[in-house]
Amino acid sequence: MTPQNVQKVLELLPADWDSFTPESFAGWLEEFDDIVIRFESVPLPTGFFGCSFYIVEENGKPEGVVVVDANLSPTHREHVQWHELAHLALGHRTWTGTEVELVAALGNPASLNQTLNTFTCRAPVSALADSQRQQEEEEAELLTRLIAQRVFAQRQGKMLQRGNSQAELDEAMQRMGIAV
Amino acid sequence: MAWFDILMALAFWALCISLLRGGKSFRSVLQDPRVSGARMFALCMALSLSFQIDPFAGMLDRALGINNLSWLIGYILAVCAVYAGIFSVMAVGAHTPPRWLTLLTVAVIAGFFVLAPPLSRTAEELHDALPKSLPTLLLRELLYIYLLFISALGFANFARWQRHEKLPSGKLRNWLMMYGFAAGFGFCLFRGAASIMVYANPQWVWYDMAATVSSMLLFSCMTALTFGLAPVSWLRVPVRAILYAKQRFALYKLERLRARLVPHTGVLPWTQPTNTERWFNVPYALYCTLIDILDRRMLLLARIGRQDDTFDPRHQELAFVLQTLPETDNWIELVRHFQRVSRELGEEH
Numbered sequence: 001m002t003p004q005n006v007q008k009v010l011e012l013l014p015a016d017w018d019s020f021t022p023e024s025f026a027g028w029l030e031e032f033d034d035i036v037i038r039f040e041s042v043p044l045p046t047g048f049f050g051c052s053f054y055i056v057e058e059n060g061k062p063e064g065v066v067v068v069d070a071n072l073s074p075t076h077r078e079h080v081q082w083h084e085l086a087h088l089a090l091g092h093r094t095w096t097g098t099e100v101e102l103v104a105a106l107g108n109p110a111s112l113n114q115t116l117n118t119f120t121c122r123a124p125v126s127a128l129a130d131s132q133r134q135q136e137e138e139e140a141e142l143l144t145r146l147i148a149q150r151v152f153a154q155r156q157g158k159m160l161q162r163g164n165s166q167a168e169l170d171e172a173m174q175r176m177g178i179a180v
Numbered sequence: 181m182a183w184f185d186i187l188m189a190l191a192f193w194a195l196c197i198s199l200l201r202g203g204k205s206f207r208s209v210l211q212d213p214r215v216s217g218a219r220m221f222a223l224c225m226a227l228s229l230s231f232q233i234d235p236f237a238g239m240l241d242r243a244l245g246i247n248n249l250s251w252l253i254g255y256i257l258a259v260c261a262v263y264a265g266i267f268s269v270m271a272v273g274a275h276t277p278p279r280w281l282t283l284l285t286v287a288v289i290a291g292f293f294v295l296a297p298p299l300s301r302t303a304e305e306l307h308d309a310l311p312k313s314l315p316t317l318l319l320r321e322l323l324y325i326y327l328l329f330i331s332a333l334g335f336a337n338f339a340r341w342q343r344h345e346k347l348p349s350g351k352l353r354n355w356l357m358m359y360g361f362a363a364g365f366g367f368c369l370f371r372g373a374a375s376i377m378v379y380a381n382p383q384w385v386w387y388d389m390a391a392t393v394s395s396m397l398l399f400s401c402m403t404a405l406t407f408g409l410a411p412v413s414w415l416r417v418p419v420r421a422i423l424y425a426k427q428r429f430a431l432y433k434l435e436r437l438r439a440r441l442v443p444h445t446g447v448l449p450w451t452q453p454t455n456t457e458r459w460f461n462v463p464y465a466l467y468c469t470l471i472d473i474l475d476r477r478m479l480l481l482a483r484i485g486r487q488d489d490t491f492d493p494r495h496q497e498l499a500f501v502l503q504t505l506p507e508t509d510n511w512i513e514l515v516r517h518f519q520r521v522s523r524e525l526g527e528e529h
Binding site for chain 1: 347348349352412413415416419420422423426445446447448449450451461463464467468470471474475478479482505507508509510511512514516
């Protein structure tokens with residue numbers, strides 16, 4: 001069964017799934033939470049696919065930072081971006097601090113894994129600190145997959161909808177790799 | 181009462197009405213052989229099937245006082261319908277049926293007329309029963325032989341078009357038509373042979389099975405030809421069916437690849453698609469499996485990078501195969517890539 005908080009976010013999200021991308025998800029979050037979202041791509045330690053946290057500076061809007069491992073392939077990267085945005089949308093607890101504090105926290109490579117455990121991170125079980133984190137991971141991934149499900153259902157439905165012309169059907173068949 | 185026969189006749193009457201309803205003038209219809217052929221096909225077939233519905237066919241024969249007249253009228257109309265159908269279909273490619281087919285059609289109709297006197301002297305036979313007399317057997321066999329030629333010609337015609345077709349929807353239509361004609365050929369062969377066998381030996385035990393197989397062939401023939409000739413919007417049905425089959429096959433391949441990765445990469449915390457989703461929401465299950473493979477690929481490559489001692493050469497080989505990925509943001513491309521990887525690994529072991 002889908003947890004209530006996941007279901008609630010899913011209902012609030014705009015229903016235009018066909019054009020739903022990490023950028024549009026971020027745009028919706030910016031409007032809904034009155035924050036600014038920034039995407040970063042940096043090499044992360046083994047087992048960490050991505051993480052997210054907040055930068056709060058004086059006299060400025062809070063900034064949600066979504067970090068994705070730079071070694072990921074484009075599809076994987078997009079999925080991890082969705083996952084990290086799902087953490088922010090679900091209001092999961094994560095690290096919050098200033099840019100200076102962030103640099104200091106990440107400055108020591110020896111304690112990097114421990115530092116990352118204070119962030120919401122997409123990582124396998126062994127890398128997660130506690131059961132609370134594991135539950136949050138499951139929720140964020142569930143929301144991500146439910147979003148993906150709606151995106152694909154709508155895209156496939158649009159490609160093969162009633163009233164399509166011959167040219168549209170041909171294009172859909174080519175895109176879906178249907179060759180007889 | 182033969183409900184299947186009634187339904188078939190009703191379906192053709194519906195087709196006939198929908199084709200005749202078009203707002204084209206009579207002259208323009210006559211000038212377009214595709215439209216006139218299709219209308220003639222639907223009308224003759226609807227009439228033919230209506231004449232063969234038991235017990236109305238028997239009632240008509242008794243009213244006119246000629247035994248088995250409904251057989252004769254029904255079969256002549258069926259031959260006319262099939263000829264008009266093939267005429268219409270070939271006109272799509274600006275061709276006309278070969279002269280030998282026209283001669284064969286005339287010869288078959290002449291053959292039916294030759295059989296008319298012995299048929300009228302034979303006791304009334306039901307359309308939905310085994311052949312009991314030689315004239316009705318010959319009548320059936322003549323029709324089956326004619327349909328065999330038509331099926332072969334139709335198949336060859338669409339096979340030729342298929343070689344030159346570029347558009348995917350055109351290829352699909354040609355494939356449906358080829359399948360339909362092949363099934364029609366099988367139907368005539370099975371039903372024709374079974375009718376002879378059961379006439380020669382009424383105790384022949386395989387008749388029911390042969391009749392079932394031939395009925396299934398006839399049904400698939402009709403379905404394929406209907407979708408092959410249907411409007412564009414109807415083509416979505418076979419497209420969806422093919423897409424589903426392709427996605428299920430891709431899921432099977434990807435799940436095999438994932439199963440190879442699980443022992444080396446451990447448990448991942450995310451929930452996996454349920455069995456219901458694997459059957460009824462295949463794109464979603466496929467995407468989840470793809471992401472799972474991408475996660476495990478990264479973990480495996482990281483272990484290789486760490487020079488983990490517990491690694492044996494087989495794992496290194498697996499990691500090597502997975503190392504290179506096509507640089508694409510289209511996840512369907514990735515699914516195809518992993519399908520190839522899974523196939524290669526399957527062939528090696």
